[in-house]
Amino acid sequence: MYILGIWDGHDSGAAVIKDNEILVAINEERLTRRKLEINFPKKSVEACLKYLNLGPSDISEIAVSTSDPAKTLARIVPSTKEEYYLIRRRKKDLTYLNYQKKRFKYKLTELSPNRITTFLSKKIVQKELDKIGFANYSLSVIDHHISHIAAAAFCSDFKECLVITLDGLGDGVSGTVNIFKDKKLKKVSTISAKDSFGIFFEHVTNLMNMRELEDEGKVMALADYAYPIADKDNPLMEFFKTEDLTIKAKYSSLDMFQKLKKILWRFPSEQFANMAQKTLEYHIIKLIKNAIADTGLKKIALSGGVASNVKVNMMIRNLPECEECFVFPHMGDGGLAMGAAMYRNYELNKITNYKFESVAFGLEYSNEVIENELKRTNLTYTKSPNPEKETAELINQGNIVLWFQGRMEYGPRALGSRSILALPDNLNIKDELNLKLKKRVWYQPFCPTILLEDASTVLEDYNGHPDHFMTMAYKVRDEFKQKLIGVINIDGSCRPQLLADNNSKYVRLLKEIKTLTGYGVLLNTSFNIHGEPLVCSPKDAIDTFISTGIKYLIIGDLIVTQ
Ligand SMILES: [Fe+2]
Structure with missing residues (x-):
C-alpha cells in the first residue's frame, strides 16, 4: 500500500512511503525555485508519482497535516499566506497595516483546530488533489505535532525512547513530550501554543532584522560573539517557567515581542542573541532532564523547528543522563508530509520503524x-x-x-x-x-x-x-x-x-x-x-x-x- 503524505504550508512538500520504506520525498521549493515555498505541493506530488512510475489511481491513502483555524483560513484565502510569506521574507515593507496583520496572525495561529476547521481543510485539500487527478482515495488529517512525533520516533531506530517536539506552533500546540515504547506512542505532556520557545526565538530573530523561520541559525551563531553573562543577570530567563514537564510563558506572544524590543534597546545585538540562546538552552535542558527523570527513558528523539538549534541538541546529547539523541533531519514543517504519511501507516499497518541511513530521497537524473x-x-x-x-x-x-x-x-x-x-x-x-x-x-x-x-x-x-x-x-x-x-x-x-x-x-x-x-x-x-x-x-x-x-x-x- 502506497501512502502519500502532503504538507501545504511553510516549506510545502510531498512524500511517498510503502511498508517500512521511504520511497521518495521532495519539497516544493526545489521545483518552483522559490525558497521555503508555501503553495500547494502540486509539483512535488507529481514529481513523486513520476519518479515511482505511478499514477494518481495507484494511491489510495493520502495524509495531510494541520487543520487549525489559521491554516484553514490560509487554505480558504491563499493570498493571505502569500502576503505573510512576502512580509516574513522581507520582500514587502512592514507598513502599519502589514504590522497589524502580523499581530492578527500571531493571535490566530494560537487557536486549536475544531470539527469545522478540520472539515473545511479536508474539503479544500481534496479539491486540490482532485485537480491533480486523484479520485478514489481516503484523505486523513493528521495533527501537526503527531506528524512531527511520528517522523522522529519511527526514523530514530530506537526501540523505546522519549519523543520531544519543540516548535513554533501548530494545531494549538508548541511542544509535546511523549513515550515511544512497545511500538506505541503515548503523550505525557503538551505545551500550549501560548508558551512557545519557537515563537520566542522567532521574535528575537525578527527584532534583529533577520528573517523569522529562516535565520534563527544566524542568531545562534552570533550568540558566540557575546561576553558571558550569568543566568541570574539574563533578563530573558524569566520569560519562561519550566516545572516538571510543563512550560509556561510569562507574557502573551504579542507582549513578549514588546518586552523583547525594550530589552534589545539596552544591549548590543550579539549580547541579545546570546541571552536568547542561553534562555532556550536553560529551559530545554531542564525540560529534558525532568522528562528523563520522570520516565527513566534515556534515549531521545527530537523534532519540530526548535530542534534545528544544533547547540541545544549538542547539550542534550552531552547530558550524562542521555544515552543517545536522534534529531529528525527535516525537523521543521518541511518534514510534515513524511511525518503525516508515517503516522497514517502506523494507524493502518502498525509500522513504527523505517530504514533511515541516508536522506537521499529526492529526484535523480540520467x-x-x-x-x-x-x-x-x-x-x-x-x-x-x-x-x-x-x-x-x-x-x-x-x-x-x-x-x-x-x-x-x-x-x-x-x-x-x-x-x-x-x-x-x-x-x-x-x-x-x-x-x-x-x-x-x-x-x-x-x-x-x-x-x-x-x-x-x-x-x-x-x-x-x-x-x-x-x-x-x-x-x-x-x-x-x-x-x-x-x-x-x-x-x-x-x-x-x-x-x-x-x-x-x-x-x-x-x-x-x-x-x-x-x-x-x-x-x-x-x-x-x-x-x-x-x-x-x-x-x-x-x-x-x-x-x-x-x-x-x-x-x-x-x-x-x-
Ligand atoms: Fe511544526
Whole structure:
C-alpha cells in the first residue's frame, strides 16, 4: 500500500512511503525555485508519482497535516499566506497595516483546530488533489505535532525512547513530550501554543532584522560573539517557567515581542542573541532532564523547528543522563508530509520503524539528461574514469568544486548529493565562497563532512553514536582546530555530517581526500547561491555553475570546466 503524505504550508512538500520504506520525498521549493515555498505541493506530488512510475489511481491513502483555524483560513484565502510569506521574507515593507496583520496572525495561529476547521481543510485539500487527478482515495488529517512525533520516533531506530517536539506552533500546540515504547506512542505532556520557545526565538530573530523561520541559525551563531553573562543577570530567563514537564510563558506572544524590543534597546545585538540562546538552552535542558527523570527513558528523539538549534541538541546529547539523541533531519514543517504519511501507516499497518541511513530521497537524473543539458551550453566536459580521485586532486589543489550526484537530499542540509566542496583548512576559500556564492554573514560558519572513521580523532565529544545529518554541534579537538579553521565556530564547535562507510561516491571522495591530506574532512555547503533553494536538476546545477564562475562542476562522472 502506497501512502502519500502532503504538507501545504511553510516549506510545502510531498512524500511517498510503502511498508517500512521511504520511497521518495521532495519539497516544493526545489521545483518552483522559490525558497521555503508555501503553495500547494502540486509539483512535488507529481514529481513523486513520476519518479515511482505511478499514477494518481495507484494511491489510495493520502495524509495531510494541520487543520487549525489559521491554516484553514490560509487554505480558504491563499493570498493571505502569500502576503505573510512576502512580509516574513522581507520582500514587502512592514507598513502599519502589514504590522497589524502580523499581530492578527500571531493571535490566530494560537487557536486549536475544531470539527469545522478540520472539515473545511479536508474539503479544500481534496479539491486540490482532485485537480491533480486523484479520485478514489481516503484523505486523513493528521495533527501537526503527531506528524512531527511520528517522523522522529519511527526514523530514530530506537526501540523505546522519549519523543520531544519543540516548535513554533501548530494545531494549538508548541511542544509535546511523549513515550515511544512497545511500538506505541503515548503523550505525557503538551505545551500550549501560548508558551512557545519557537515563537520566542522567532521574535528575537525578527527584532534583529533577520528573517523569522529562516535565520534563527544566524542568531545562534552570533550568540558566540557575546561576553558571558550569568543566568541570574539574563533578563530573558524569566520569560519562561519550566516545572516538571510543563512550560509556561510569562507574557502573551504579542507582549513578549514588546518586552523583547525594550530589552534589545539596552544591549548590543550579539549580547541579545546570546541571552536568547542561553534562555532556550536553560529551559530545554531542564525540560529534558525532568522528562528523563520522570520516565527513566534515556534515549531521545527530537523534532519540530526548535530542534534545528544544533547547540541545544549538542547539550542534550552531552547530558550524562542521555544515552543517545536522534534529531529528525527535516525537523521543521518541511518534514510534515513524511511525518503525516508515517503516522497514517502506523494507524493502518502498525509500522513504527523505517530504514533511515541516508536522506537521499529526492529526484535523480540520467546521464542522458545531464549530457543533453550540457550540450545546450558552450561548456567543455570530459568523462572521468575515476571522478572521485580527480575531484579530490582538484580540491587538494585549493579549488572549490560543485558536486552533483545521485538523488537529491531531503531536508535543509546538503549531504553530498548537491554540495559545494572545498578544503576545510583555508580561510581564503571561506571568504571566496562568501563573496562569490553564499553571502553569509561573517559570523556564520561553514560546516564539515567528516568520515565516520575519523570522528573520534577529530571530535572531542563524539560518543560513538554518529549524527549523519548535520543536526548537532560537536567540539573539535585542539590539535584539529587549525586544520578545520574554515568550518568551526569561534567557540571551537562545528556542525558535522558524520559520513558512514556506505561505498557511495561521496565516501570514496572523502577517502581520496584522506589519502592526500591525512584526514577525511571536507568543507561541505549547500549547492545553491544566496537566497535560492538547493539545486535540484542538472539545469539548475549548470545555470548556477555558470552564474558563479566557479571553475569546476562534477556532475555524475563528468568533469565540467569553465
Ligand atoms: Fe511544526
